[in-house]
Amino acid sequence: MSSHSPAVPKRLFAASLLSLAVSAPALAQEDPIKVGILHSLTGTMAISESTLKDTMLMLIEQQNEQGGLLGRELEPVVVDPASDWPLFAEKARQLLAQDEVDVIFGNWTSVSRKSVLPVVEELDGLLFYPVQYEGEESSENVFYTGAAPNQQAIPAVNYLMNEVGVERWVLAGTDYVYPRTTNKILEAYLKDHGVADDDIMVNYTPFGHSDWQNIVSEIKDFGSQGKKTAVVSTINGDANVPFYRELGNQGIDAADIPVVAFSVGEQELSGIDTAPLVGHLAAWNYFMSVDTDANYDFIDDWIDYTGDEMAVTNDPMEAHYIGFNMWAEAVRKAGTTDVDAVKDAIIGVSVPNLTGGYATMMPNHHITKPVLIGEIQDNGQFSVVWETPSTVAGDAWSDYLPGSRDLISDWRAPMRCGNYNVVEGRCGGGAEVASAE
Amino acid sequence: MLASRSWLSRPFRERSTQIFLGVLLAALAVVTLLNLIVPAGHPLHVSTYTVTLLGKYLSFALLAVALDLVWGYLGILSLGHGAFFALGGYAMGMYLMRQIGDRGVYGDPVLPDFMVFLDWDSLPWYWHGFDMAWFAFLMVLLAPGLLALVFGFLAFRSRVTGVYLSIITQALTFALMLAFFRNEMGFGGNNGLTDFKELLGFDLRSDATRLGLFLASGVALALGYVLCRAIVASKLGRVSVACRDAEARTRFIGYRVERVQLFVFVVSAMLAGVAGALYVPQVGIINPGEFSPIFSIEVVLWVALGGRGTLYGAVIGALVVNYAKTVFTGVMPEAWLFALGGLFVVVTVLLPKGVAGLLASLRRRRDDGAVETPAQGASS
Amino acid sequence: MRTIRSLVQGLLCLIVVSLAAPAALAAPDDDGRALLEALDVDSYAAKGEAVTAIADSGHPQSRAWLEALLDGKLQRQDDGGRFVVVLANRGRHWPVRDALTDEDLGEMSRRDLDRIGINNALRGQLQNTLALLDLHAPAVSARREAARDLLGEVSPSMVEPLNGLVENEADDEVRRLLTQAIAIQRLEQGDVGAVEALSGSLNTSVRSALSAAARSDDAALAKAATEALAGIEQKQKLNDGIQTLYFGLSLGSVLVLAAIGLAITFGVMGVINMAHGELIMLGAYTTWGMQQLLPGQPGLALVLSIPAGFLVAALAGIVIERSVIQFLKGRPLETLLATFGVSLILQQLVRTLISPLNRTVVSPEWMSGSLMINEGLSLTLNRLFVLGFALLVFAGLMLVMRRTRLGLEVRAVTQNRAMARSMGIRATRVDILTFALGSGVAGLAGVALSQLTNVGPNLGQNYIIDSFMVVVFGGVGNLWGTLVAGLSLGVINQVLEPWAGAVLAKILVLVFIILFIQKRPRGLFPQKGRAAEG
Known part of the structure; x- marks a missing residue:
């Protein structure tokens, strides 16, 4: 193919109409390295994902300015899965089978990752997934550069428990798998730490829920029982604005009942009037307000790239920054973009993160991250009020869920297993996948 | 009502059906050959990726045919056909989930993974039986069929028509979407069902299975098409066209309009269910997104573009729009919604009878057997 | 809590002092600088003490500093340089003013500034400090607000000065609130007599304090508090009913607004x-x-x-x-x-x-917050x-x-x-x-x-389906139908929500509409005449 326009439609057309006008692919030694970008540019998730596409384009451009990788140029291949989950699988297949990309950076929602996962495993690709997620997964072909629950939720709850003295907990989330799992883990964790059943309230709402009157009034009621109360929010995206507005209007401020959110970052705040939110919390591994030179440089680059003086950066962008640099480092180390070689080379690779430390790829394909707790400021930024003394390694399988307590993941030889049961001493159901290759 | 014993064979004597079946079967054969015989790397080779893609289009085409049966011949614009499609898909998905057995990440022999980590201690009652293929395949027909029966019985008995019917079909699929999003329902919530391994013992990842599914979709489309043509050409079909064009008059003449409507509606729902069941193993996931009202409206567009009331028009529409979607989302992602939106406007304003309308008007001169295209505004 | 209380005590002294001797002479810059230096530490406890020190210092700029600190706008140049107040903090370059000399320093890069951070505890402390100052504000509304903020925040040593304030206070409401605030403090100390002063109040701080007291080891206190709570719950029931109705009408009004335009284009024009x-x-x-x-x-x-x-x-x-x-x-x-x-x-x-x-x-000031009908019911x-x-x-x-x-x-x-x-x-x-x-x-x-x-x-997508449901439920072509349909669907939804959950409530409403249309295929208020044959 002479251009990077997907070959699919052409072949499809050719096949169905028996047209013969297709040029033979000519593979040259100096072919560019192809980087697939699988983020929704339209539909409901465009709001979050389109920024990540631009982040990737910027990182690739910067890498090319430095002479590319292995003396070859990097070429981005952008496709639009349009926030449509089956389309994610189809586009991943297109990237791997037709465009033959060397690596994919993409996905946001868990369901899109679940949809893509079998394809990436079947076609032996590489996927870097940049968003915090519920854990309970470890794939040989996927690298999780976002936070696992133990890198976000648990430290945040610890902070509230120990530093703020919270005794009563509202676990509020959107009804999908990330909040469900996170809340399951947190419930188990809180009970382990002596919190009574009565002091935990769990609430789920649909996507895009906009009428929070009843729920906020319940929370208010729940919080007026003489114990310090906090809300742990796994409320997703669009539902946050009306939620915080209702909190503010019903007179709940951060000093009374703080809300700690795991899905609200700088980008979400850029669409909210933050004045009533000041003091509410978020737990992430990166904040735009972090005071390091690497971060200021990244922000300057980003503002230059977007041409928007008010452009913000956020945690998943940092995850892509780390993931991209790790992949580049592993390619340099392996001397090739061959998937198996890169997979082996990347474990143990350390690259600087934007918060002044280093991120290391662990054998379970999760990375080490610092955990930061930030309070919302009136300018839509967070101020860091607490952080873990050192970085935390991501845990693929939670220690607080009965089903996964005994599972570990290690993709190094000789184990090469994503769900090794340490009690039974055997690799779980996913084993046949690994051995088939 | 099906007076003529030869009603099922009648379509084979129709010119349009002969052409349609000929083209479809030839295309199936050509794709299969190009996939199997022509070596990879050759410009004429059809990759397995493309085969799967085509298989998906064919299952969509069957869905479009099902919708055209009720919209084009009965005058009922269903904005909820996605619901029947998704129910069929879920029935298939549940079977595929049970087939995973103890190969899930947690190694539980019975419970699917999502139930393990959400602490379900036993299989909900409605999941029982889905480990048997015959039961699951029966449910592919029964689940959408029963829903259509109950819904249609209520709606047609109280003579809900036109816009009202369209809106409540939309309410139906919307309510189902919200319900399936709930994790308590036990259908995997937003994540739906995924990570399937095998179907009837065939590995879903193997190229041969994919080709097989593609062929199965093609055959299902052919059979569905013939069934619809047979219904349309039968006396029942003529009565339903009469309902479409003048419901009250048909009723006064003495026909039990609601029975005709109910029968056709249920058949259409079952066909949609089959389409869903073929769709799921090919894309590898079923989730509540398939219930979204937007998807159902998109299906209506396929039929409108192809030309309603012709059946083959629905097939053309489904193939063209989905092919365009594949192209645009790859080449010009940002432009995709403009193109789709523009298509909606242009087709309805300039091409009220769709592509098939153009073809039909050319053909009618020499072929008296062609079924008349619906009168404008017949369904209003 | 400790630091807040010690601060508040300090502040009461400050108020007394500043009332007696207005505006001391401008302190030498060194003193001010030392006060601010004490803020530039990592420990929040130490910062709390520094805040108390500033409040006690009587420095003429102390209030301005505390407010800037509260807003996160009190910052320092990187190299241990000047303390500045940031005037606007969006973008990369911020206009700043010297915190000590008030000198305009032009714009500085965000890179070169370090914020003096606060956390929620410190924020509460600062807010109370400022609230106490407001107890002397001339505006009654500000005093009421300040008094309400003190509920649950009073320490034993504050009781005496506050009692003095109560006597001098002209406004009944402020007096009542301050009395309650003091009563909460007595209740926390285990004074059964305080329960009486609190019973019947619907304020959340009061309920919170009574709930805590009801769990106390002192049987008499627990009993009294439990009884008082029961009385409050009784009163609160009516409020809850009104509140649910309000929630429903409010949701309904949103539905009506979204649907009413559709009622015209769809209902009247058939589009x-x-x-x-x-x-x-x-x-x-x-x-x-x-x-x-x-x-x-x-x-x-x-x-x-x-x-x-x-x-x-x-x-x-x-x-x-x-x-x-x-x-x-x-x-x-x-x-x-x-x-x-x-x-x-x-x-x-x-x-x-x-x-x-x-x-x-942004919501304008006059649309933020709530209208208090009584202490248990705000709209x-x-x-x-x-x-x-x-x-x-x-x-x-x-x-x-x-x-x-x-x-x-x-x-x-x-x-x-x-x-x-x-x-x-x-x-x-x-x-x-x-x-x-x-x-x-x-x-x-x-x-x-x-x-x-x-x-x-x-x-738009989030409202289109709901809008159609409202119009169809109300009866196409009838504006009254849309109004009644929207409001009643809103109320039904909010009444169902507490026991069915948000998702199920919505599903139930949809099923209800589907069934209703079977019963009355043309909605609540069917249109009559030829136009009805749509």
Whole structure:
């Protein structure tokens, strides 16, 4: 193919109409390295994902300015899965089978990752997934550069428990798998730490829920029982604005009942009037307000790239920054973009993160991250009020869920297993996948 | 009502059906050959990726045919056909989930993974039986069929028509979407069902299975098409066209309009269910997104573009729009919604009878057997 | 809590001192600098002490510093340099002023500044400090607010000075609140007598304190507190009922606003306008645009958005009518398809031209917070405004339809188009105006919704299906039906929600509509006459 326009439609057309006008692919030694970008540019998730596409384009451009990788140029291949989950699988297949990309950076929602996962495993690709997620997964072909629950939720709850003295907990989330799992883990964790059943309230709402009157009034009621109360929010995206507005209007401020959110970052705040939110919390591994030179440089680059003086950066962008640099480092180390070689080379690779430390790829394909707790400021930024003394390694399988307590993941030889049961001493159901290759 | 014993064979004597079946079967054969015989790397080779893609289009085409049966011949614009499609898909998905057995990440022999980590201690009652293929395949027909029966019985008995019917079909699929999003329902919530391994013992990842599914979709489309043509050409079909064009008059003449409507509606729902069941193993996931009202409206567009009331028009529409979607989302992602939106406007304003309308008007001169295209505004 | 209380005590001293001897001479800069230096530490406990020190110092700028600290705008140059107050903190370069000398320092890069951070505990401390100062404010409302903030925050040593304040206080409400605040403190100390002073109060701090007391080891205290709580719960029940009704009406008013424009285009003209949601979105974006044009005046911008939003959406409506809908006369189901296409185009247009991200729309001061009916019942102001606005829009529409020439013509064309034309009514013009009216009302809905929810490209999609349900449930072509349907669906939803959960409540409402349509296929208020045969 002479251009990077997907070959699919052409072949499809050719096949169905028996047209013969297709040029033979000519593979040259100096072919560019192809980087697939699988983020929704339209539909409901465009709001979050389109920024990540631009982040990737910027990182690739910067890498090319430095002479590319292995003396070859990097070429981005952008496709639009349009926030449509089956389309994610189809586009991943297109990237791997037709465009033959060397690596994919993409996905946001868990369901899109679940949809893509079998394809990436079947076609032996590489996927870097940049968003915090519920854990309970470890794939040989996927690298999780976002936070696992133990890198976000648990430290945040610890902070509230120990530093703020919270005794009563509202676990509020959107009804999908990330909040469900996170809340399951947190419930188990809180009970382990002596919190009574009565002091935990769990609430789920649909996507895009906009009428929070009843729920906020319940929370208010729940919080007026003489114990310090906090809300742990796994409320997703669009539902946050009306939620915080209702909190503010019903007179709940951060000093009374703080809300700690795991899905609200700088980008979400850029669409909210933050004045009533000041003091509410978020737990992430990166904040735009972090005071390091690497971060200021990244922000300057980003503002230059977007041409928007008010452009913000956020945690998943940092995850892509780390993931991209790790992949580049592993390619340099392996001397090739061959998937198996890169997979082996990347474990143990350390690259600087934007918060002044280093991120290391662990054998379970999760990375080490610092955990930061930030309070919302009136300018839509967070101020860091607490952080873990050192970085935390991501845990693929939670220690607080009965089903996964005994599972570990290690993709190094000789184990090469994503769900090794340490009690039974055997690799779980996913084993046949690994051995088939 | 099906007076003529030869009603099922009648379509084979129709010119349009002969052409349609000929083209479809030839295309199936050509794709299969190009996939199997022509070596990879050759410009004429059809990759397995493309085969799967085509298989998906064919299952969509069957869905479009099902919708055209009720919209084009009965005058009922269903904005909820996605619901029947998704129910069929879920029935298939549940079977595929049970087939995973103890190969899930947690190694539980019975419970699917999502139930393990959400602490379900036993299989909900409605999941029982889905480990048997015959039961699951029966449910592919029964689940959408029963829903259509109950819904249609209520709606047609109280003579809900036109816009009202369209809106409540939309309410139906919307309510189902919200319900399936709930994790308590036990259908995997937003994540739906995924990570399937095998179907009837065939590995879903193997190229041969994919080709097989593609062929199965093609055959299902052919059979569905013939069934619809047979219904349309039968006396029942003529009565339903009469309902479409003048419901009250048909009723006064003495026909039990609601029975005709109910029968056709249920058949259409079952066909949609089959389409869903073929769709799921090919894309590898079923989730509540398939219930979204937007998807159902998109299906209506396929039929409108192809030309309603012709059946083959629905097939053309489904193939063209989905092919365009594949192209645009790859080449010009940002432009995709403009193109789709523009298509909606242009087709309805300039091409009220769709592509098939153009073809039909050319053909009618020499072929008296062609079924008349619906009168404008017949369904209003 | 400890630090807050010690601070508050210190502050009371400060107040006494500053009342006695107004404005001490400007302290030498060294003193001020030392006070600020003490703030520039990592430990929040140490910062708390530094705050107390500043409050006690009587330094003329102490209040300004504390306020800047509260806002996160008290910062320091990187190299241990000057302390500055940031004037605006968006973007990369911020205008700053020297904290000690008040000298204007121009702009500084964000890179070179270190913020003196606070956390929630410190924020509470600062707010209380400032609240105590406000107890001496001349405005009664400020004193009430300050007194309410003190509920649950009083320490033993504060009781004496506060008692003094109570005696000198002229306002009954402030006195009552301060008495309660002191009573809560006594209750915490285990004083059974305090329960009496608190019983019957619906304030959450009071309930919180009584709940804690009810768990106390002192049996007498626990019993008294439990009884007082039971009395409060009894009173609260009525409030809860009213509150649920209000929630329902508020949700209903949103539905009515979103649907009423549709009731005109769909009900009166027979056009199934799937782009209706996007017209709502345009109204919301107009509000955003207005606020961009008038920075710093969100209230004025919002008021101006009402006509502007109407006009923008109405113009868009005219364009849609002329370019698409006029070619689809009498084919309602096909208008559905075409306008669905239009809605996709409009959504993507906003994504491409403005941004796929949500936009910030600020609530003006007078729409934030809530209106207190009594201490157990507050109505959120923004929703109250939206409720009122919905009723106004409805009344306005009724006036237009019943009392104007346009309304007469619209009704005539709806009932019998051919006859109306033969009577000299220009049906085409009426079509355009009707569609513009319906679209404009959608724009108004957008202006209102911008105060409740996200302003983004998906805004419209979230309301379109609900809107159709409301119109169909109410009966197509009947504005009263839409009003009744919207409000009753809102109330049903909110009544169901507490025990069914948000999702199930919504599903139940949808099932209810489906079943209702079987019973009454033409909605609550069916349209009569020929036009009904849609």
